[in-house]
Amino acid sequence: MNNTGQVEQEKQEGWYKYGMMFIFLEAFIALAQTVFALFSTLSGAAG
Amino acid sequence: MDKKGTKVGQLILAASGFLVSFIMWFATAAFSVAIMQEYGLEKAQLAVLASSAMWLQPFFRQYAGVVADKIGAPKAAAIALTYTGVFSILSSFGHNYTWLFITRLVVATAGIFFVIGIQHVAQWFNKQEMGLAQGIYAGTGNVGAGLGALMLPRIYGLDYRSAFLHLGVLALVLAVVYYRIGVAAVDRKRAVQARKTATLRDTLYVVTRYASIALMLQYAMTFGLEIGLNAWLPGYYRLAFKGQFEAIGYTSLEALAIAAGTVAAVQSFNASLWRPFSGYVSDIFLRKKWTPWPFLTQHQNISPRIHWVFTAMVAVSIMMILLTFAGLSGNLTLSVTILAILGFTIAFGTGSNFGLTPVLFSKNPGVATGFIGGISTVGGIIYPLVFGLVPNIHIGYATVAVLMFIPFMLIFIVAFKRGQHIDVDAGLGTWEKYGVAGPLEETKLS
Numbered sequence A: 001m002n003n004t005g006q007v008e009q010e011k012q013e014g015w016y017k018y019g020m021m022f023i024f025l026e027a028f029i030a031l032a033q034t035v036f037a038l039f040s041t042l043s044g045a046a047g
Numbered sequence B: 001m002d003k004k005g006t007k008v009g010q011l012i013l014a015a016s017g018f019l020v021s022f023i024m025w026f027a028t029a030a031f032s033v034a035i036m037q038e039y040g041l042e043k044a045q046l047a048v049l050a051s052s053a054m055w056l057q058p059f060f061r062q063y064a065g066v067v068a069d070k071i072g073a074p075k076a077a078a079i080a081l082t083y084t085g086v087f088s089i090l091s092s093f094g095h096n097y098t099w100l101f102i103t104r105l106v107v108a109t110a111g112i113f114f115v116i117g118i119q120h121v122a123q124w125f126n127k128q129e130m131g132l133a134q135g136i137y138a139g140t141g142n143v144g145a146g147l148g149a150l151m152l153p154r155i156y157g158l159d160y161r162s163a164f165l166h167l168g169v170l171a172l173v174l175a176v177v178y179y180r181i182g183v184a185a186v187d188r189k190r191a192v193q194a195r196k197t198a199t200l201r202d203t204l205y206v207v208t209r210y211a212s213i214a215l216m217l218q219y220a221m222t223f224g225l226e227i228g229l230n231a232w233l234p235g236y237y238r239l240a241f242k243g244q245f246e247a248i249g250y251t252s253l254e255a256l257a258i259a260a261g262t263v264a265a266v267q268s269f270n271a272s273l274w275r276p277f278s279g280y281v282s283d284i285f286l287r288k289k290w291t292p293w294p295f296l297t298q299h300q301n302i303s304p305r306i307h308w309v310f311t312a313m314v315a316v317s318i319m320m321i322l323l324t325f326a327g328l329s330g331n332l333t334l335s336v337t338i339l340a341i342l343g344f345t346i347a348f349g350t351g352s353n354f355g356l357t358p359v360l361f362s363k364n365p366g367v368a369t370g371f372i373g374g375i376s377t378v379g380g381i382i383y384p385l386v387f388g389l390v391p392n393i394h395i396g397y398a399t400v401a402v403l404m405f406i407p408f409m410l411i412f413i414v415a416f417k418r419g420q421h422i423d424v425d426a427g428l429g430t431w432e433k434y435g436v437a438g439p440l441e442e443t444k445l446s
Helices: A002-042 B007-025 B032-039 B043-052 B057-071 B073-091 B097-122 B127-156 B160-181 B188-197 B200-207 B210-220 B223-240 B242-248 B253-273 B275-288 B303-329 B332-360 B365-375 B378-389 B396-415
Strands: none
Touching: A002 B127, A002 B253, A002 B275, A002 B332, B007 B073, B007 B097, B007 B127, B007 B160, B032 B043, B032 B097, B032 B223, B032 B253, B043 B097, B043 B223, B043 B378, B057 B073, B057 B097, B057 B365, B057 B378, B073 B097, B073 B160, B097 B127, B097 B365, B127 B160, B127 B223, B127 B253, B127 B275, B127 B332, B200 B210, B200 B365, B210 B223, B210 B303, B210 B332, B210 B365, B210 B396, B223 B242, B223 B253, B223 B303, B223 B332, B223 B378, B242 B253, B253 B275, B253 B332, B275 B303, B275 B332, B303 B332, B303 B396, B332 B365, B378 B396
16 A cells, blocks of 8 residues: 555656646746737737 | 546546637637627627626536536536537527527536536545646636637638537537546545535535635636636727727728737736646745735634735736726737736636635535636626726726725635634534534644
């Protein structure tokens, strides 16, 4: 049971680490979309 | 026969279902310009159409969590995707406004998927990883609204009928996939336990606690605002900044729709994609034991998370007032910049709430989620109506902040005030009176 628990814990940590990377990827997309929206709209390219 | 799945696989499935549901939910708003033109709608009618996307949410969401507990999230999800997909296809046919309005009203109930997915994810992840898992689920799914506003007019132009048809077919395909590979819970025991706690008495008891009411109002001023803005903003920018858009060169109706949709999506993208980050900040508050607000509870382990929730409420209120000033200035760049920061603060609010709710209501997370995630959507109905009914189209944001958000914050302060042990059982009537198995207080506030 302990062994199983340890394996589970390691899996969880691995998943969580990728989750953290995903957070920053999403934040980057949000910033990129904001910049894209501003530039494309104000430059007249959005339409 | 037991089906097997992985937690990451189920998370991706839930987020995909939520994403498609959100695109369908707000597809009407993405084509508001085309619909306005075809049926000759006025500003007030646009506000009604925008708010109608939220009308059935409070009632349906409240019970969606209970149904998911009862029959399992995959079946509940398949049902939701099937009927909304069918009505989306139906909405693409017919040529009168009544038909369009009614069918889209039903399609808009796709928003109930939020509660089903929350329940699905909760059944697969443990407490320590729940915040991040729910953040990724909700943050990724919510982006569907922004994605719809950004992409649908680009792909379909003013041809909203084709868009509704294709989205309906996509929902039907996903319903089959969800039913085939979705697994209700990580193990049978967890699924059976969920079935047992989904009772009417438990629901009534949880929804009458002061803490759940305060958190529901907090979610109404963040998520409720997010969805209200999703429905409202494309029309707002099209009407309020028409002159500025035309000066840039957006003269045709289609170009105006795309430009307005592009800037409106800024709020949705930021409110959705920063949401998981808010859970991370909540963890930092907890780790550093930050309790900046002197009038809120200070000394319990969970106090820092409550302070982060309140910080987000203050930030949202300030940004709403600033959005009014930006609109009144007539400066499109300033308005879009403020809108992006507003979305950012909304994400703080939504992410912080679901870092707290499952911990406070760990005995009945599905019921609490259904209530907080359900009734709060009333905000999404009311805000567009206020925005559309005030004499000046820019004033609505500050009006909502002053008349609604400040009272919500006062209620939150009373529910979690300083010098008092957080009593999740405080509310209207005792647990004995409701006949539930026991108090919520057994919950460990950690």
